[in-house]
Amino acid sequence: MNIYLPIAEMSANIFLFLGMGGAVGFLSGLFGVGGGFLVTPLLIFSGVPSAVAVGTEAAQIVASSVSGAIAQYRRNNVDIKMGVVLLSGGIVGSIIGVQVVKILRQIGQFDLFVSLSYVTFLGIIGSLMLIEAVNTIKKARAGKAVSARRPGQHSWIHGLPFKMRFHRSKLYISAIPPLVIGAFVGFLSAIMGVGGGFIMVPAMIYLLRVPTNVVVGTSLFQIVFVTAATTILHATQNKTVDIVLAMLLMIGGVVGAQLGAVAGEKLKGEQLRALLAILVLLVCLRIGWSLVAHPADLYSLSGVVGGH
Amino acid sequence: MAGRATAISAAVAIGLLAIPLASRAVAQTVPPVRTPVISPTVAAAPAAAATGEVRPETVESDVSARSVAITAAFSGTQIVVFGAVGQSRQQSAESGLYDVVVLVEGVTAPLVTRRKSNVAGLWINTESVHFDRLPSYYGISSTRPIEEIAEPAVLDTFEIGFEHVRMMPAAGQLGVSEQKLKDYRAAVVRLKEKESLYVRNDYGVAFIGKSLFRASVSLPANIPVGPVTANVFLFREGSFIARHTAHVELQREGFERWMHSFALEYPFFYGLFSVAIAAFAGIAASAMFRRGSH
Numbered sequence: 046m047n048i049y050l051p052i053a054e055m056s057a058n059i060f061l062f063l064g065m066g067g068a069v070g071f072l073s074g075l076f077g078v079g080g081g082f083l084v085t086p087l088l089i090f091s092g093v094p095s096a097v098a099v100g101t102e103a104a105q106i107v108a109s110s111v112s113g114a115i116a117q118y119r120r121n122n123v124d125i126k127m128g129v130v131l132l133s134g135g136i137v138g139s140i141i142g143v144q145v146v147k148i149l150r151q152i153g154q155f156d157l158f159v160s161l162s163y164v165t166f167l168g169i170i171g172s173l174m175l176i177e178a179v180n181t182i183k184k185a186r187a188g189k190a191v192s193a194r195r196p197g198q199h200s201w202i203h204g205l206p207f208k209m210r211f212h213r214s215k216l217y218i219s220a221i222p223p224l225v226i227g228a229f230v231g232f233l234s235a236i237m238g239v240g241g242g243f244i245m246v247p248a249m250i251y252l253l254r255v256p257t258n259v260v261v262g263t264s265l266f267q268i269v270f271v272t273a274a275t276t277i278l279h280a281t282q283n284k285t286v287d288i289v290l291a292m293l294l295m296i297g298g299v300v301g302a303q304l305g306a307v308a309g310e311k312l313k314g315e316q317l318r319a320l321l322a323i324l325v326l327l328v329c330l331r332i333g334w335s336l337v338a339h340p341a342d343l344y345s346l347s348g349v350v351g352g353h
Numbered sequence: 354m355a356g357r358a359t360a361i362s363a364a365v366a367i368g369l370l371a372i373p374l375a376s377r378a379v380a381q382t383v384p385p386v387r388t389p390v391i392s393p394t395v396a397a398a399p400a401a402a403a404t405g406e407v408r409p410e411t412v413e414s415d416v417s418a419r420s421v422a423i424t425a426a427f428s429g430t431q432i433v434v435f436g437a438v439g440q441s442r443q444q445s446a447e448s449g450l451y452d453v454v455v456l457v458e459g460v461t462a463p464l465v466t467r468r469k470s471n472v473a474g475l476w477i478n479t480e481s482v483h484f485d486r487l488p489s490y491y492g493i494s495s496t497r498p499i500e501e502i503a504e505p506a507v508l509d510t511f512e513i514g515f516e517h518v519r520m521m522p523a524a525g526q527l528g529v530s531e532q533k534l535k536d537y538r539a540a541v542v543r544l545k546e547k548e549s550l551y552v553r554n555d556y557g558v559a560f561i562g563k564s565l566f567r568a569s570v571s572l573p574a575n576i577p578v579g580p581v582t583a584n585v586f587l588f589r590e591g592s593f594i595a596r597h598t599a600h601v602e603l604q605r606e607g608f609e610r611w612m613h614s615f616a617l618e619y620p621f622f623y624g625l626f627s628v629a630i631a632a633f634a635g636i637a638a639s640a641m642f643r644r645g646s647h
Contacts (some may be wrong), residue, residue: 047426049574051612052613054427054428054575055575107631107635108638111632111635111636113639115639157475157478221380273632276624276631277624279619280430280620280627281624282615284620288616288626288630291631295631336475337474337476340476344469344540345466346466346467347465348463348465
């Protein structure tokens, strides 16, 4: 059964996108990740123009992270003040990112930039996760105790000006690092069509030393608002948000996420992380391959962006 | 809510689509057998015309659907272009005195063609040519291959054929050599053919009687939305005699129209609306599953 997508301007199989949303939702429920880094490449592989894939995925991430953010807020796991600082940076980053998307589309380099960003970030994150998970598994087998978090140390970050007190996180640090991290994640969110939790969570733990119990909630809080802002910006600047496509992905996604969460309870944390790392590296290799393999046709056509 | 709107517009679409693709088989006609023998009356015709007794041939045509609705269920459609030769001098449909070319053109638009080359191991777009205007859809149907119908110069005049359609680089581009332009034009045609947007059907026009002819043309799902023109050209022995133009309006209807104009005319509110739907979907889903699990 086909449906005509109003913004992507293509006729697409409903079940393909429901299934795609479902499969990624399952994985995100299983691993506890957003899944944007999987949906955007899958949309591009299935023929959706990359700019539409990125813009639409922002809307879907709002749907997939809003319920998590509310649940965390109810449990008092959100540092609102920290979230607002991250978010302020995030919106600035998103505004810049959406403009960069616009310029790159005009000069025909957007696809390249998206692919390079994915290869770089998925490659780094996937490798780090795999190494960490394998080490944890080895240590667990050797019978040693596993410490989840390194002991707190003072670093150069704590010497910066504009210090603010974050009560919920029990921190007194400069506002500059969270603003910069927020801006960087907002920028990535706009150009890659991801929530950016995979950057935000490690950055908050290792750079800002936010206590782990508020990291996930605060990260989700800022993802909801930054992706909401990114959706509106893509809709106004690039006109690349296809709400029909987003809804198909959402419907598949919420069902898949519930099933994934149930399945996730049966696997160990480090095994899950190793599997996720392998998945991330596979996506990275697939995108990398499309950059280095000889293209089927050297030529490509596109409409004139910004014409009318 | 939106799901129901989709279902309604899908139902409307079935009523509005002129001829669904399923009827394609009906339209495939066997190419007419061309007889080289010209009947005496036909041979006498030019002489009769010279004396002023017989008026010259004309052509009239129309399209089976004046408007095609693009709805949520749109997956391409088939239109039939039909017409008649006025003052036809051929004895039967098989005489082959006349050649008809049916040219269906979509809205013209500027286009950028880019070429990749290998830079440090990566395939990157390095060159491009901007074309100022070319048909977004271009379907040629004819009674026989167009190269047999008329000389290239004639085809150039009427822009009939992939090699003859006007396709010029936009002004202000430097370094577009003849050879480069030729390569890029070939690439445009090749890529458009791959997307079924440039279509050629060498025996797609069939005479049904001595003057009546028809051609069925399939408009793919990815055809750009806008006015479509159907030009019918009548040729006899390699020379152009008459032409006629009919129009098909290709427009979004119902839900598709509403969504598309909302997104383009009120992009900020469309963005807010998208976010609201997403937030609502997320909250509703979690509420639903929480209730389900208890």
